[in-house]
Amino acid sequence: MHTCTIRESFTSLAIIGEKEILCFLKKNHNSQTKVCYRQQIERGEHYFSNPCLCICCLSQTLISSISLIHNSDLVVSPRFAGKISPLGEGSKKLPQALIIGVKKGGTRALLEFLRVHPDIRAVGAEPHFFDRNYDYGLEWYRDLMPKTLEGQITMEKTPSYFVTREAPARISAMSRDTKLIVVVRDPVTRAISDYTQTLSKKPDIPSFESLTFKNRTTGLIDTSWSAIQIGIYAKHLDNWLQYFPMDQILFVSGERLISDPAGELGRVQDFLGLKRIITDKHFYFNQTKGFPCLKKAEGSSKPHCLGKTKGRTHPNIDPEVVQRLRDFYRPFNMKFYQMTGRFFGWDH
Numbered sequence: 001m002h003t004c005t006i007r008e009s010f011t012s013l014a015i016i017g018e019k020e021i022l023c024f025l026k027k028n029h030n031s032q033t034k035v036c037y038r039q040q041i042e043r044g045e046h047y048f049s050n051p052c053l054c055i056c057c058l059s060q061t062l063i064s065s066i067s068l069i070h071n072s073d074l075v076v077s078p079r080f081a082g083k084i085s086p087l088g089e090g091s092k093k094l095p096q097a098l099i100i101g102v103k104k105g106g107t108r109a110l111l112e113f114l115r116v117h118p119d120i121r122a123v124g125a126e127p128h129f130f131d132r133n134y135d136y137g138l139e140w141y142r143d144l145m146p147k148t149l150e151g152q153i154t155m156e157k158t159p160s161y162f163v164t165r166e167a168p169a170r171i172s173a174m175s176r177d178t179k180l181i182v183v184v185r186d187p188v189t190r191a192i193s194d195y196t197q198t199l200s201k202k203p204d205i206p207s208f209e210s211l212t213f214k215n216r217t218t219g220l221i222d223t224s225w226s227a228i229q230i231g232i233y234a235k236h237l238d239n240w241l242q243y244f245p246m247d248q249i250l251f252v253s254g255e256r257l258i259s260d261p262a263g264e265l266g267r268v269q270d271f272l273g274l275k276r277i278i279t280d281k282h283f284y285f286n287q288t289k290g291f292p293c294l295k296k297a298e299g300s301s302k303p304h305c306l307g308k309t310k311g312r313t314h315p316n317i318d319p320e321v322v323q324r325l326r327d328f329y330r331p332f333n334m335k336f337y338q339m340t341g342r343f344f345g346w347d348h
Protein backbone atom coordinates (compact mmCIF):
# COMPACT_ATOMS: atom_id res chain seq x y z
CA MET A 1 0.00 0.00 0.00
CA HIS A 2 1.36 3.43 -0.82
CA THR A 3 0.21 6.95 -1.37
CA CYS A 4 -0.07 8.72 -4.67
CA THR A 5 -1.96 11.42 -6.45
CA ILE A 6 -5.10 10.93 -8.45
CA ARG A 7 -5.12 13.05 -11.53
CA GLU A 8 -8.64 12.44 -12.58
CA SER A 9 -11.86 11.60 -10.95
CA PHE A 10 -13.12 8.17 -11.82
CA THR A 11 -15.75 6.07 -10.22
CA SER A 12 -14.53 2.74 -11.24
CA LEU A 13 -12.79 -0.43 -10.49
CA ALA A 14 -10.26 -1.96 -12.76
CA ILE A 15 -8.36 -5.16 -12.77
CA ILE A 16 -5.15 -5.14 -14.67
CA GLY A 17 -4.29 -8.52 -16.03
CA GLU A 18 -0.96 -10.30 -16.10
CA LYS A 19 0.76 -8.53 -13.19
CA GLU A 20 -2.47 -8.67 -11.30
CA ILE A 21 -2.60 -5.28 -9.77
CA LEU A 22 -5.90 -3.94 -8.68
CA CYS A 23 -6.59 -0.28 -8.10
CA PHE A 24 -9.71 1.64 -7.31
CA LEU A 25 -10.79 5.23 -7.30
CA LYS A 26 -12.68 6.49 -4.33
CA LYS A 27 -16.22 7.54 -5.07
CA ASN A 28 -16.85 11.24 -4.47
CA HIS A 29 -13.28 11.78 -3.38
CA ASN A 30 -12.50 15.33 -2.46
CA SER A 31 -8.82 15.26 -1.88
CA GLN A 32 -6.08 14.96 -4.46
CA THR A 33 -4.13 12.38 -2.50
CA LYS A 34 -5.49 8.93 -2.07
CA VAL A 35 -4.24 5.66 -0.84
CA CYS A 36 -3.58 3.17 -3.52
CA TYR A 37 -4.10 -0.48 -2.84
CA ARG A 38 -1.74 -2.69 -4.67
CA GLN A 39 -2.19 -6.31 -4.21
CA GLN A 40 -1.24 -9.52 -5.78
CA ILE A 41 -4.51 -11.18 -6.52
CA GLU A 42 -5.43 -14.49 -7.86
CA ARG A 43 -6.02 -14.01 -11.54
CA GLY A 44 -9.40 -12.48 -11.98
CA GLU A 45 -10.46 -12.71 -8.39
CA HIS A 46 -11.33 -9.47 -6.74
CA TYR A 47 -12.89 -9.29 -3.37
CA PHE A 48 -12.29 -5.68 -2.55
CA SER A 49 -14.69 -3.50 -0.70
CA ASN A 50 -12.62 -0.34 -0.50
CA PRO A 51 -13.17 1.62 -3.68
CA CYS A 52 -10.09 3.68 -4.27
CA LEU A 53 -8.59 3.76 -7.69
CA CYS A 54 -5.15 5.14 -8.01
CA ILE A 55 -4.38 5.84 -11.59
CA CYS A 56 -0.86 7.02 -11.03
CA CYS A 57 0.03 3.59 -9.75
CA LEU A 58 -0.56 2.12 -13.13
CA SER A 59 2.86 1.91 -14.60
CA GLN A 60 2.45 1.38 -18.33
CA THR A 61 4.78 -1.58 -18.28
CA LEU A 62 2.42 -3.40 -15.96
CA ILE A 63 -0.64 -2.87 -18.02
CA SER A 64 -1.76 -5.50 -20.44
CA SER A 65 -5.48 -5.55 -20.12
CA ILE A 66 -8.20 -4.05 -18.07
CA SER A 67 -11.39 -5.66 -17.10
CA LEU A 68 -14.22 -5.91 -14.85
CA ILE A 69 -16.44 -4.56 -12.29
CA HIS A 70 -18.25 -6.50 -9.71
CA ASN A 71 -19.48 -4.27 -6.96
CA SER A 72 -22.89 -2.95 -7.77
CA ASP A 73 -22.03 0.57 -6.65
CA LEU A 74 -19.00 0.64 -8.88
CA VAL A 75 -19.13 0.83 -12.62
CA VAL A 76 -16.51 0.41 -15.26
CA SER A 77 -15.36 3.70 -16.55
CA PRO A 78 -15.18 3.43 -20.32
CA ARG A 79 -13.06 6.58 -20.25
CA PHE A 80 -10.47 4.73 -18.24
CA ALA A 81 -10.46 1.65 -20.41
CA GLY A 82 -9.91 3.84 -23.45
CA LYS A 83 -6.89 5.52 -21.93
CA ILE A 84 -4.83 2.42 -21.56
CA SER A 85 -2.71 1.38 -24.45
CA PRO A 86 -1.55 -2.15 -23.75
CA LEU A 87 1.89 -3.17 -24.73
CA GLY A 88 2.73 -6.05 -26.98
CA GLU A 89 2.24 -7.05 -30.55
CA GLY A 90 -0.94 -7.86 -32.40
CA SER A 91 -4.43 -6.47 -32.17
CA LYS A 92 -7.39 -6.82 -29.86
CA LYS A 93 -10.15 -9.04 -31.14
CA LEU A 94 -13.53 -10.03 -29.86
CA PRO A 95 -13.40 -13.48 -28.26
CA GLN A 96 -13.87 -16.47 -30.53
CA ALA A 97 -14.48 -18.76 -27.56
CA LEU A 98 -16.14 -18.22 -24.19
CA ILE A 99 -16.37 -20.16 -20.97
CA ILE A 100 -20.00 -19.38 -20.18
CA GLY A 101 -20.50 -21.42 -17.01
CA VAL A 102 -21.35 -22.78 -14.69
CA LYS A 103 -20.71 -20.85 -11.51
CA LYS A 104 -18.58 -23.00 -9.14
CA GLY A 105 -18.12 -25.60 -11.88
CA GLY A 106 -14.34 -25.21 -12.12
CA THR A 107 -14.29 -22.38 -14.64
CA ARG A 108 -11.26 -20.64 -13.13
CA ALA A 109 -9.24 -23.85 -13.18
CA LEU A 110 -10.14 -24.43 -16.82
CA LEU A 111 -9.18 -20.90 -17.87
CA GLU A 112 -5.90 -20.98 -15.93
CA PHE A 113 -5.01 -24.31 -17.51
CA LEU A 114 -5.94 -23.13 -21.00
CA ARG A 115 -3.79 -20.03 -20.65
CA VAL A 116 -0.75 -22.27 -20.71
CA HIS A 117 -1.46 -22.86 -24.40
CA PRO A 118 0.55 -20.46 -26.60
CA ASP A 119 -2.38 -20.05 -28.98
CA ILE A 120 -4.78 -18.90 -26.29
CA ARG A 121 -4.89 -15.40 -24.88
CA ALA A 122 -7.45 -14.73 -22.21
CA VAL A 123 -8.73 -11.96 -20.00
CA GLY A 124 -7.97 -12.80 -16.38
CA ALA A 125 -11.00 -11.21 -14.79
CA GLU A 126 -14.65 -11.80 -15.58
CA PRO A 127 -15.86 -9.03 -17.90
CA HIS A 128 -19.60 -9.74 -17.35
CA PHE A 129 -20.23 -8.12 -20.71
CA PHE A 130 -23.21 -10.16 -21.87
CA ASP A 131 -25.03 -9.80 -18.58
CA ARG A 132 -24.16 -6.63 -16.64
CA ASN A 133 -22.08 -4.47 -18.95
CA TYR A 134 -23.76 -4.96 -22.32
CA ASP A 135 -24.70 -1.30 -22.64
CA TYR A 136 -21.04 -0.35 -22.94
CA GLY A 137 -21.01 -1.87 -26.40
CA LEU A 138 -18.77 -4.23 -28.33
CA GLU A 139 -15.93 -1.72 -28.73
CA TRP A 140 -15.64 -1.41 -24.98
CA TYR A 141 -15.66 -5.19 -24.74
CA ARG A 142 -13.00 -5.58 -27.41
CA ASP A 143 -10.84 -3.08 -25.59
CA LEU A 144 -10.75 -5.38 -22.54
CA MET A 145 -9.20 -8.15 -24.60
CA PRO A 146 -5.49 -8.88 -24.74
CA LYS A 147 -3.72 -8.38 -28.03
CA THR A 148 -3.44 -11.48 -30.15
CA LEU A 149 -1.41 -12.53 -33.13
CA GLU A 150 -2.75 -14.33 -36.20
CA GLY A 151 -3.99 -17.78 -35.24
CA GLN A 152 -4.32 -17.06 -31.53
CA ILE A 153 -7.70 -17.45 -29.87
CA THR A 154 -9.10 -14.73 -27.60
CA MET A 155 -11.08 -16.01 -24.63
CA GLU A 156 -12.81 -14.89 -21.49
CA LYS A 157 -14.85 -16.58 -18.79
CA THR A 158 -17.95 -15.29 -17.06
CA PRO A 159 -19.87 -18.17 -15.43
CA SER A 160 -23.12 -16.22 -15.04
CA TYR A 161 -23.64 -16.13 -18.82
CA PHE A 162 -25.00 -19.67 -18.74
CA VAL A 163 -28.03 -18.61 -16.71
CA THR A 164 -28.54 -15.20 -18.31
CA ARG A 165 -31.65 -15.17 -20.51
CA GLU A 166 -30.31 -12.57 -22.92
CA ALA A 167 -26.79 -13.99 -23.24
CA PRO A 168 -27.34 -16.47 -26.12
CA ALA A 169 -28.95 -13.85 -28.40
CA ARG A 170 -26.29 -11.29 -27.51
CA ILE A 171 -23.39 -13.65 -28.10
CA SER A 172 -24.93 -14.85 -31.33
CA ALA A 173 -25.28 -11.21 -32.43
CA MET A 174 -21.53 -10.75 -31.81
CA SER A 175 -20.73 -13.87 -33.80
CA ARG A 176 -22.77 -16.94 -34.61
CA ASP A 177 -19.49 -18.88 -34.75
CA THR A 178 -18.53 -18.26 -31.12
CA LYS A 179 -17.45 -21.50 -29.46
CA LEU A 180 -19.03 -22.04 -26.08
CA ILE A 181 -17.61 -24.04 -23.19
CA VAL A 182 -19.58 -25.04 -20.12
CA VAL A 183 -17.94 -26.67 -17.12
CA VAL A 184 -20.63 -28.63 -15.34
CA ARG A 185 -20.48 -30.22 -11.92
CA ASP A 186 -22.88 -32.31 -9.85
CA PRO A 187 -25.66 -29.77 -9.19
CA VAL A 188 -25.91 -30.75 -5.53
CA THR A 189 -22.22 -30.15 -4.75
CA ARG A 190 -22.35 -27.10 -6.99
CA ALA A 191 -25.18 -25.68 -4.88
CA ILE A 192 -23.26 -26.37 -1.67
CA SER A 193 -20.14 -24.79 -3.15
CA ASP A 194 -22.18 -21.74 -4.17
CA TYR A 195 -23.64 -21.49 -0.68
CA THR A 196 -20.14 -21.87 0.86
CA GLN A 197 -18.94 -18.92 -1.19
CA THR A 198 -21.87 -16.73 -0.07
CA LEU A 199 -21.33 -17.84 3.52
CA SER A 200 -17.68 -16.77 3.35
CA LYS A 201 -18.81 -13.25 2.48
CA LYS A 202 -21.95 -13.11 4.64
CA PRO A 203 -21.52 -15.38 7.65
CA ASP A 204 -24.99 -14.49 9.00
CA ILE A 205 -27.09 -16.04 6.23
CA PRO A 206 -29.56 -18.83 7.12
CA SER A 207 -28.49 -22.46 6.91
CA PHE A 208 -28.27 -24.28 3.58
CA GLU A 209 -31.02 -26.60 4.77
CA SER A 210 -33.47 -23.79 5.46
CA LEU A 211 -32.72 -21.97 2.20
CA THR A 212 -33.27 -25.18 0.21
CA PHE A 213 -36.96 -25.48 1.03
CA LYS A 214 -39.91 -23.22 0.42
CA ASN A 215 -41.59 -25.29 3.07
CA ARG A 216 -39.49 -27.80 5.00
CA THR A 217 -42.52 -29.79 6.16
CA THR A 218 -43.93 -30.36 2.69
CA GLY A 219 -40.40 -30.77 1.32
CA LEU A 220 -41.06 -28.25 -1.45
CA ILE A 221 -37.72 -27.14 -2.91
CA ASP A 222 -37.16 -23.43 -3.43
CA THR A 223 -36.23 -23.39 -7.10
CA SER A 224 -36.09 -19.60 -7.04
CA TRP A 225 -32.97 -19.76 -4.85
CA SER A 226 -30.15 -19.18 -7.30
CA ALA A 227 -27.97 -21.89 -5.72
CA ILE A 228 -30.66 -24.40 -6.72
CA GLN A 229 -31.79 -22.73 -9.95
CA ILE A 230 -28.33 -22.70 -11.57
CA GLY A 231 -28.08 -26.51 -11.35
CA ILE A 232 -31.12 -27.15 -13.55
CA TYR A 233 -28.74 -27.40 -16.49
CA ALA A 234 -31.22 -28.89 -18.99
CA LYS A 235 -33.49 -25.87 -18.63
CA HIS A 236 -30.71 -23.33 -19.19
CA LEU A 237 -29.30 -25.34 -22.07
CA ASP A 238 -32.67 -25.19 -23.85
CA ASN A 239 -32.28 -21.44 -24.02
CA TRP A 240 -28.83 -21.72 -25.65
CA LEU A 241 -30.05 -24.23 -28.20
CA GLN A 242 -32.43 -21.61 -29.58
CA TYR A 243 -29.34 -19.79 -30.85
CA PHE A 244 -26.45 -22.26 -31.09
CA PRO A 245 -26.15 -25.78 -32.49
CA MET A 246 -25.08 -28.44 -30.05
CA ASP A 247 -21.74 -29.01 -31.79
CA GLN A 248 -20.74 -25.44 -30.96
CA ILE A 249 -21.05 -26.10 -27.24
CA LEU A 250 -18.54 -28.20 -25.32
CA PHE A 251 -19.38 -29.61 -21.91
CA VAL A 252 -16.48 -30.17 -19.58
CA SER A 253 -16.90 -32.37 -16.55
CA GLY A 254 -15.97 -30.40 -13.43
CA GLU A 255 -15.28 -33.70 -11.67
CA ARG A 256 -12.93 -34.97 -14.38
CA LEU A 257 -11.21 -31.60 -14.52
CA ILE A 258 -10.02 -32.51 -11.02
CA SER A 259 -9.44 -36.27 -11.46
CA ASP A 260 -8.00 -36.08 -14.99
CA PRO A 261 -7.23 -32.46 -15.96
CA ALA A 262 -5.12 -33.44 -18.96
CA GLY A 263 -7.93 -35.62 -20.36
CA GLU A 264 -10.49 -32.82 -20.18
CA LEU A 265 -7.97 -30.30 -21.52
CA GLY A 266 -7.37 -32.63 -24.46
CA ARG A 267 -11.06 -32.46 -25.36
CA VAL A 268 -11.09 -28.69 -25.01
CA GLN A 269 -8.03 -28.24 -27.22
CA ASP A 270 -9.62 -30.47 -29.89
CA PHE A 271 -12.84 -28.50 -29.69
CA LEU A 272 -10.95 -25.23 -30.15
CA GLY A 273 -9.06 -26.69 -33.10
CA LEU A 274 -5.74 -26.39 -31.30
CA LYS A 275 -2.77 -28.70 -31.16
CA ARG A 276 -2.79 -30.78 -27.97
CA ILE A 277 0.00 -28.93 -26.22
CA ILE A 278 -1.36 -29.09 -22.68
CA THR A 279 -0.86 -32.66 -21.51
CA ASP A 280 -0.41 -34.57 -18.26
CA LYS A 281 3.19 -33.28 -18.16
CA HIS A 282 1.80 -29.88 -17.20
CA PHE A 283 0.06 -31.02 -14.02
CA TYR A 284 0.93 -32.40 -10.64
CA PHE A 285 -1.38 -33.25 -7.79
CA ASN A 286 -0.76 -31.01 -4.81
CA GLN A 287 -1.53 -33.05 -1.68
CA THR A 288 -1.85 -30.02 0.57
CA LYS A 289 -4.27 -28.27 -1.75
CA GLY A 290 -6.03 -31.51 -2.64
CA PHE A 291 -6.26 -30.47 -6.29
CA PRO A 292 -4.24 -30.64 -9.48
CA CYS A 293 -1.97 -27.65 -9.98
CA LEU A 294 0.20 -26.42 -12.82
CA LYS A 295 3.89 -27.27 -12.76
CA LYS A 296 4.47 -23.91 -14.41
CA ALA A 297 1.92 -21.12 -14.64
CA GLU A 298 1.56 -19.09 -17.81
CA GLY A 299 4.46 -16.65 -18.10
CA SER A 300 6.23 -18.12 -15.08
CA SER A 301 8.55 -20.96 -14.21
CA LYS A 302 6.96 -21.59 -10.82
CA PRO A 303 4.30 -24.14 -9.82
CA HIS A 304 0.87 -22.64 -9.53
CA CYS A 305 -2.21 -23.76 -7.64
CA LEU A 306 -5.44 -21.82 -7.58
CA GLY A 307 -5.94 -19.55 -4.57
CA LYS A 308 -7.70 -20.05 -1.27
CA THR A 309 -11.15 -19.26 -2.66
CA LYS A 310 -10.94 -22.38 -4.84
CA GLY A 311 -11.32 -25.67 -3.05
CA ARG A 312 -13.01 -24.40 0.08
CA THR A 313 -14.12 -26.81 2.77
CA HIS A 314 -17.88 -27.22 2.51
CA PRO A 315 -20.09 -27.25 5.60
CA ASN A 316 -21.74 -30.54 6.51
CA ILE A 317 -25.25 -30.63 5.14
CA ASP A 318 -28.04 -32.78 6.57
CA PRO A 319 -27.84 -36.02 4.51
CA GLU A 320 -31.64 -36.08 4.21
CA VAL A 321 -31.58 -32.68 2.55
CA VAL A 322 -28.80 -33.80 0.23
CA GLN A 323 -30.87 -36.86 -0.69
CA ARG A 324 -33.92 -34.72 -1.30
CA LEU A 325 -31.89 -32.53 -3.64
CA ARG A 326 -30.50 -35.57 -5.45
CA ASP A 327 -34.07 -36.73 -6.08
CA PHE A 328 -35.01 -33.26 -7.24
CA TYR A 329 -32.19 -32.98 -9.75
CA ARG A 330 -32.31 -36.56 -11.09
CA PRO A 331 -34.86 -36.00 -13.88
CA PHE A 332 -33.15 -32.79 -14.97
CA ASN A 333 -29.78 -34.54 -14.96
CA MET A 334 -31.18 -37.38 -17.10
CA LYS A 335 -32.53 -34.88 -19.57
CA PHE A 336 -29.18 -33.10 -19.60
CA TYR A 337 -27.26 -36.36 -20.29
CA GLN A 338 -29.66 -37.04 -23.12
CA MET A 339 -29.29 -33.58 -24.61
CA THR A 340 -25.49 -33.52 -24.42
CA GLY A 341 -24.92 -37.19 -25.24
CA ARG A 342 -22.55 -37.37 -22.28
CA PHE A 343 -23.13 -39.23 -19.07
CA PHE A 344 -21.74 -37.25 -16.15
CA GLY A 345 -22.51 -39.87 -13.52
CA TRP A 346 -23.91 -37.56 -10.86
CA ASP A 347 -26.64 -39.96 -9.86
CA HIS A 348 -24.37 -42.93 -9.22
Ligand SMILES: Nc1ncnc2c1ncn2[C@@H]1O[C@H](COP(=O)(O)OS(=O)(=O)O)[C@@H](OP(=O)(O)O)[C@H]1O
Pocket: 102, 103, 104, 105, 106, 107, 108, 109, 159, 192, 193, 194, 196, 254, 257, 258, 291, 292, 293, 305, 306, 309, 310, 311, 312, 313
Ligand atom coordinates in the same frame (compact mmCIF):
# COMPACT_ATOMS: atom_id res chain seq x y z
N1 LIG B 1 -7.33 -27.47 -9.92
C1 LIG B 1 -8.28 -26.92 -9.13
N2 LIG B 1 -7.91 -26.19 -8.03
C2 LIG B 1 -8.86 -25.66 -7.24
N3 LIG B 1 -10.20 -25.78 -7.45
C3 LIG B 1 -10.60 -26.48 -8.52
C4 LIG B 1 -9.65 -27.07 -9.40
N4 LIG B 1 -10.34 -27.73 -10.36
C5 LIG B 1 -11.63 -27.55 -10.11
N5 LIG B 1 -11.79 -26.80 -8.99
C6 LIG B 1 -13.09 -26.45 -8.44
O1 LIG B 1 -13.44 -25.17 -8.90
C7 LIG B 1 -14.47 -24.72 -8.02
C8 LIG B 1 -14.69 -23.24 -8.23
O2 LIG B 1 -15.30 -23.11 -9.49
P1 LIG B 1 -15.23 -21.78 -10.35
O3 LIG B 1 -13.82 -21.41 -10.58
O4 LIG B 1 -16.05 -22.01 -11.56
O5 LIG B 1 -15.92 -20.75 -9.38
S1 LIG B 1 -16.49 -19.31 -9.74
O6 LIG B 1 -17.83 -19.49 -10.28
O7 LIG B 1 -15.57 -18.67 -10.68
O8 LIG B 1 -16.54 -18.61 -8.42
C9 LIG B 1 -13.99 -25.11 -6.64
O9 LIG B 1 -15.12 -25.30 -5.84
P2 LIG B 1 -15.03 -25.48 -4.24
O10 LIG B 1 -14.26 -26.74 -4.01
O11 LIG B 1 -16.42 -25.58 -3.78
O12 LIG B 1 -14.31 -24.27 -3.71
C10 LIG B 1 -13.16 -26.39 -6.90
O13 LIG B 1 -13.78 -27.55 -6.46
